[in-house]
Amino acid sequence: MKSIARWARTEWGLLHATVRGPLLKLRLRAVPMAVTAVCLTTLLQFAQNQPWGYRFVENIGAVRAQDPLWLALLRTPLSLFVPALDLPVWGALAQILVVFGIAEVCLGWWRTLTIAYVATLAGTLYARLGISLGPGSPLGLPASDARVVDTGPSAAVVGIALYLGWRYGAYVTAGAVAAAMAVEVGVKENLAGKEHLAAIVGVAALGGAVVAGRRLRNRYGHRRPGSRAGSGRSGLPPIQS
Template sequence: MARTAGFALRTLRGEWHGIVVDPLRQLRRRGPGALLLAFVACGGVIFFHAIAQHPAGETAVRIVGGVQGDLPLWLALLRTPVSLYVPALDLPVWAGITQLFLAFALAELVLGRRRTLAVAYAATLAGTLTVRVMIAMGPGWWGLGLPPEAGQVLDTGPSAAVVGLFTYISVVRRAPVVFVLTGGSMVLESIARPNLAGREHLIAVGAAIVLGLCQTRFQQGGKPQEGRSA
């Protein structure tokens, strides 16, 4: 019991420093400019949400950033970067703004700007492409396949990027609490409400875990081993 408690305390202490203390130090050192991606992401979502409030604007938003499974692959790939800023039209956008800002702000402080964009895009693209495979498989396949009608549903927008970023950070910073609150909650949501968005979130979580483990292994492989001469 004492060893278990000690391990839990060390883990939580490390998570506190990795998720809270170190990013705040980075923010103090670099200033508000370190949160550029977070402000751009939130501004983009608010911008597209405002446009989509009008019928003509909603059509324009769908043409520019709406990704569906029945689109030609080249067109889906062309729209995917913009879809990171297009909120789901049937969900309250303001409820997700805080999560969006925290995900991009924390990722930019912890990972840097380039890796944040790479992980966010990879998580979104993984969901988009895998859903196309599921639709091509058709119904059945032990519940993995999807009916053709699923190809007419819009993708999750920025939410897949958000859950992907939180999951990736929790893996590379060894933050089990953050992982349970983000990736674990997505698993429970998908079980409670099985739908296309839930599948895309699960795929984003899985892609982020793989990317995080690869990054961790790469970092460990690059460290010099003790007892070996240079």
């Protein structure tokens, strides 16, 4: 038990220390964006299950690969909060509150949304590429997937969880998230699973760009006077929101 507790402190210690204070002091007031996201997802879930609301939600937030790209991009901001009709909504709401909430405290609301949209767009753009490649390619998708609605909030949750794990040194957790998505595709090969993997690739590329940008700034002398190299196992200091 002591070894497990020691591992947990090593794995999640930095993340826990960052999140604990604001949540104890402010509770849900510390995560207004996450709470808003939960409320919006709940509202859209209710509306799309009503005869009067289904078509409306489809028109403003349902993204399919068969849609024109401009229309898909126009719908993307709301597609992030449209849960799948065939899955329990409570699971999606809990994931959004926990993962978005932790990220909002650690990274700030705008960084959290940026990562969420990078993950979502990676899945959306991959679906178009996969269908163009066809089922004969390892990265391809059947033409029927062009009519399937994109994953909604799940790709964003996966991407944010992966980024947090990397950013705060919880590498085992980040690896477990990536491995679980790979297993999902292996067990049930569908559009959602492959979009989750695309989201991981998109967020990994974002993380690489962040590291490259920091190195360039340091190389050309843009580091603030008196600043030191980052703390923690990630080699990067915690982001203050």
